[in-house]
Amino acid sequence: MSVADTLLSQLKAAEVRLALAGIETARLDAEILMAHVLGCPRMALYGKLTAAVPQQAVSEFDALLSRRLTCEPVAYITGEQEFWSLPFKVTPDTLIPRPDTETLVETVLRQMDGLPVRRVLDLGTGSGCILLSLLHELRDALGTAVDISAGALSVAKENAVSLDLQERVEFFQGSWFAPLDKQAQFDVIVSNPPYIPSKDMAGLMADVRLYEPGSALDGGEDGLGPYRLIADQAPAFLAPGGLLAVEVGIHQAGDVMALFDAAGLVGTGKVKDLGGVERVLYGKKS
Ligand SMILES: C[S@@+](CC[C@H](N)C(=O)[O-])C[C@H]1O[C@@H](n2cnc3c(N)ncnc32)[C@H](O)[C@@H]1O
Structure with missing residues (x-):
């Protein structure tokens, strides 16, 4: 076996190719793609660094690397992303x-x-x-999922099945509150709506701009359109004491908080993410 056939040498060569293409997470991406090809957890690679990589796996790895070199996100290549x-x-x-x-x-x-949470x-x-992460934690809650994208909803349904939560979720295709029964009441309403101002879309990094769905990112002229609608209509769908919590983009917390105040929500607050950005706003129906 030549040195070039070892797992370590494959990873090093891939890291160099990705780094030269300007990909900042070159080594990590190479390891995730190799682990995907070999069907093992990434950490297991460290126990096999001097082992030979079968030719078939080298070819598959090369094909995945080529996709990553065009900036396709690793998660779309492997088809999976961990969350919560x-x-x-x-x-x-x-x-x-x-x-x-x-x-x-x-x-x-x-x-x-x-507090009791029955409907999210x-x-x-x-x-x-x-x-699905909330339902995983809140064992007595039932969930309602809305999305305008049929493709996204079908993936969400598959995820509900694979997490064994399908009996506790209903799915609706449509725009925000429109597909819901007007009498429906929820203890919690959450949303991470599209929030990038349309004029900023062209400046997004290539991974995002070229591959992620524009309809999931573009929040309209000032990026606040979905928040206006959600803050305005949420009180009618919240049970007394119910919580509205949304993710916001950088520098949007002040404007969205004004929308929460105008909607009459009380006990409002902002929460920073690990990077120190005001990322989540919440408020309750009195
Ligand atoms: C920023 S993504 C969030 C996706 C997911 N909740 C997450 O946090 O990863 C926004 C989602 O809103 C959906 N969306 C965009 N416009 C919508 C609308 N008018 N009504 C309902 N969903 C919409 C998009 O299809 C996309 O799935």
């Missing part, structure tokens, strides 16, 4: 769940700690990561 320590299927129809969004899940659990509504569910 749970595995979520993702496709180009869904936004890739972000670690920052875990702040939203954490905020809901903290705000509702010790997730507006713009995408892969279902927020709602």
